[in-house]
Amino acid sequence: MAQSWQNTITIELNGQAHAYTRIQSTEEAAHYLLDHWPGQRTPAYCAAIRSCTKALKGEMSDAAAYLLFITAVQEAQVALVMGRRLIDADSFEQDMQQVLAESVLEDLHAPPFAQL
Numbered sequence: 001m002a003q004s005w006q007n008t009i010t011i012e013l014n015g016q017a018h019a020y021t022r023i024q025s026t027e028e029a030a031h032y033l034l035d036h037w038p039g040q041r042t043p044a045y046c047a048a049i050r051s052c053t054k055a056l057k058g059e060m061s062d063a064a065a066y067l068l069f070i071t072a073v074q075e076a077q078v079a080l081v082m083g084r085r086l087i088d089a090d091s092f093e094q095d096m097q098q099v100l101a102e103s104v105l106e107d108l109h110a111p112p113f114a115q116l
Contacts, residue, residue: 005066011078026055026062029069039076048072 009023011032021036023029030052039045051068054060 005062007066009070009073011073023069026052026065026069029065030056033069033072037076038078039072042072042075044068044072044075 004025005023009029010020011023021032023032030049033045033049033052037045048065048068048071051060051065055062055065
């Protein structure tokens with residue numbers, strides 16, 4: 001069952017300055033992707049939709065859906081503000097999730113591997 005995310009994401013609604021929405025769960029991310037997505041329907045967008053659907057069905061973790069949603073938002077260059085929520089999660093777990101999210105984003109922007 002979908003849970004609230006450890007981080008709240010605030011993004012511009014339909015790409016309009018000063019019109020923001022807060023995304024706090026996989027369900028809210030799915031609604032944003034389907035109803036308010038300002039970007040193109042790229043492979044990252046499709047991966048985010050699939051991951052949200054799978055997480056809502058219990059076939060994937062909410063953390064994975066979160067990371068793929070962030071990836072699609074970054075790729076679409078949608079204005080993004082991230083803030084930590086006050087929850088009972090262990091700080092080590094939160095730090096590891098942040099490092100993983102940053103690593104995924106760095107990998108997306110890295111040049112392809114050189115052919116040997």
